[in-house]
Amino acid sequence: xxxxxxxxxxFTLHLLFIASAFASTPGEIQGLIVSHxxxxxxxxxxxxxxxxxxxxxxxxxxxxxxxxxxxxxYTFDEDTTEGLLSNTTGTTSYIHNSSSDETYYFHxxxxxxxxxxxxxxxxxxxxxxxxxxxxxxxxxVDAPSSTTTRTxxxxxxxxxxxxxxxxxxxxxxxxxxxxxxxxxxSWDLSEGEGLKRVYVRxxxxxxxxxxxxxxxxxxxxxxxxxxxxxxxxxxxxTSVSVSISITDTEGGDITMYAVSDSLTLVSIDNISIxxxxxxxxNNAYTTSTSAGENVxxxxxxxxxxxxxxxxxxxxxxxxxxxxxxxTSFPLTIFIPGDLNNNGIVGLDDVQSTFHFYMGxxxxxxxxxxxxxxxxxxxxxxxxxxxxLYGVFRLYNGFSLDQ
Ligand SMILES: [Ca+2]
Ligand SMILES: [Ca+2]
Ligand SMILES: [Ca+2]
Ligand SMILES: [Ca+2]
Numbered sequence: 456x457x458x459x460x461x462x463x464x465x466f467t468l469h470l471l472f473i474a475s476a477f478a479s480t481p482g483e484i485q486g487l488i489v490s491h492x493x494x495x496x497x498x499x500x501x502x503x504x505x506x507x508x509x510x511x512x513x514x515x516x517x518x519x520x521x522x523x524x525x526x527x528x529y530t531f532d533e534d535t536t537e538g539l540l541s542n543t544t545g546t547t548s549y550i551h552n553s554s555s556d557e558t559y560y561f562h563x564x565x566x567x568x569x570x571x572x573x574x575x576x577x578x579x580x581x582x583x584x585x586x587x588x589x590x591x592x593x594x595x596v597d598a599p600s601s602t603t604t605r606t607x608x609x610x611x612x613x614x615x616x617x618x619x620x621x622x623x624x625x626x627x628x629x630x631x632x633x634x635x636x637x638x639x640x641s642w643d644l645s646e647g648e649g650l651k652r653v654y655v656r657x658x659x660x661x662x663x664x665x666x667x668x669x670x671x672x673x674x675x676x677x678x679x680x681x682x683x684x685x686x687x688x689x690x691x692x693t694s695v696s697v698s699i700s701i702t703d704t705e706g707g708d709i710t711m712y713a714v715s716d717s718l719t720l721v722s723i724d725n726i727s728i729x730x731x732x733x734x735x736x737n738n739a740y741t742t743s744t745s746a747g748e749n750v751x752x753x754x755x756x757x758x759x760x761x762x763x764x765x766x767x768x769x770x771x772x773x774x775x776x777x778x779x780x781x782t783s784f785p786l787t788i789f790i791p792g793d794l795n796n797n798g799i800v801g802l803d804d805v806q807s808t809f810h811f812y813m814g815x816x817x818x819x820x821x822x823x824x825x826x827x828x829x830x831x832x833x834x835x836x837x838x839x840x841x842x843l844y845g846v847f848r849l850y851n852g853f854s855l856d857q
Contacts, residue, residue: 489561515566531576765787791825
């Protein structure tokens with residue numbers, strides 16, 4: 456008897472039960488091992504449990520699995536054990552045979568018969584949650600259906616997936632990534648234009664997979680195109696109106712602004728862009744276009760009072776993909792009749808006009824515009840005798856009459 460006592464002293468487990476033999480109820484069960492770790496989902500449907508049965512223990516156990524919705528804690532007593540089979544082996548199993556997931560708890564207590572042959576219950580040990588996860592996660596990828604940049608943003612929708620694999624090749628390729636740290640995620644499509652398939656594998660905590668893909672049309676963006684704008688000429692103190700035609704292959708929102716090289720001749724405030732359907736703000740304009748649509752705009756320029764000379768007007772357009780293109784054209788503001796561009800109409804200018812009229816010299820486009828002081832439609836904008844008369848009037852300090 457003394458020998459047993461010493462052995463029990465060494466083994467705590469034994470001690471508990473044997474020591475309890477002197478009390479009225481058994482101690483708590485010891486050494487519980489369960490095939491499923493607490494709160495860690497597993498897709499194994501068999502739950503195995505095992506606990507220590509001390510040598511010489513003459514009592515038995517009550518053990519029970521409950522679903523989380525039934526009990527997370529349980530107490531075995533004379534009422535709760537009615538009809539329950541006693542366990543003497545210190546081991547039991549449960550088979551999950553539903554097609555959906557479930558969370559279980561396991562409860563176990565040691566029992567023996569007291570001196571009145573009544574069941575004396577030890578404290579109930581509860582273990583859980585035991586998560587049996589046999590269903591794959593739901594899996595959805597949100598991404599643009601088309602793109603003009605190789606890098607796209609992917610976002611992931613799932614119920615219980617925690618890991619993802621993203622690949623341009625196949626499911627499960629590449630690194631295993633934490634979903635929460637990569638949602639949304641920046642992803643590079645494979646090189647070259649065309650239809651790209653992105654493969655995504657979702658994995659839940661139990662290792663169940665769900666595979667899905669997203670097809671993305673990738674094409675390179677073409678910057679907006681402006682129909683070429685001819686060189687412009689205008690007499691001083693006269694507003695200039697230039698028609699512009701714009702197209703964008705892909706369409707979408709386009710923004711533009713126009714600037715002048717020479718601010719003394721044309722300042723930013725002197726430029727305005729107008730059209731129908733968009734929003735203008737002085738020298739800037741924003742509008743929405745459909746793919747390939749021809750958009751007509753008017754660029755209005757009021758040169759600074761009495762200034763003449765040449766400036767470059769540049770129109771910069773940024774398309775919906777952020778690509779910019781700039782189109783420029785020269786604008787020359789001239790003094791009517793001042794062919795040698797010295798600021799006054801002199802005898803030299805009258806002579807040049809005479810030579811153009813006589814066909815002795817052929818005027819350049821600019822000279823033609825300067826000499827053509829009477830653009831009356833009758834002489835077809837050519838330098839006529841009427842224009843020579845006009846330049847002569849200007850030389851003499853008179854205004855142009857009709
Ligand atoms: Ca699952
Ligand atoms: Ca474009
Ligand atoms: Ca002159
Ligand atoms: Ca004329």
